[in-house]
Amino acid sequence: MPDWVSHLLLGYFVATLLGIKNKKPVYIGVLLPDAFKIFIPLMTLLEINNTILMNFFAPYHTVVGVFLSGIIVASFFENLKTAYMGVILGAFTHLVADSFLYPWGTNIWFLWPLWQGDPGTGILWSDSFTPLFITSLLSIFAFTYRKVVESKL
Ligand SMILES: [Zn+2]
Numbered sequence: 001m002p003d004w005v006s007h008l009l010l011g012y013f014v015a016t017l018l019g020i021k022n023k024k025p026v027y028i029g030v031l032l033p034d035a036f037k038i039f040i041p042l043m044t045l046l047e048i049n050n051t052i053l054m055n056f057f058a059p060y061h062t063v064v065g066v067f068l069s070g071i072i073v074a075s076f077f078e079n080l081k082t083a084y085m086g087v088i089l090g091a092f093t094h095l096v097a098d099s100f101l102y103p104w105g106t107n108i109w110f111l112w113p114l115w116q117g118d119p120g121t122g123i124l125w126s127d128s129f130t131p132l133f134i135t136s137l138l139s140i141f142a143f144t145y146r147k148v149v150e151s152k153l
Helices: 004-017 024-045 050-061 063-074 080-098 130-151
Strands: none
Touching: 004 024, 004 080, 004 130, 024 050, 024 063, 024 080, 050 063, 063 080
């Protein structure tokens, strides 16, 4: 997905459908694989080559990186196990969403070091508003679905 709003909406959609009450770990997990991008403006200001930064943080944008960095993030929450599951869920929605990108989703090693192939489907242009439109509709559906389910209880 091209933007963090689309990632957050997809995380909201999945977490809401699953009935997860505390969505904070999910939201953090959604942003975790791309968290290093907050350093890009700093690196630009310091005139440090962004390629070095991308290579350094590339392992965090993999399944292994998500599992390891998720432990650190979840340790900030009271219930470590629940928070870890939320972070991992959110991060996986991020990685799956990124696999739909074209052209930038095609060179991310999601399963590194187990597999260095290209899992990208390349069906969504990453600069378009299509992902935001789709995730907005999914979020509205999830919100409505959850309200209907809760009203019947
Ligand atoms: Zn990403």
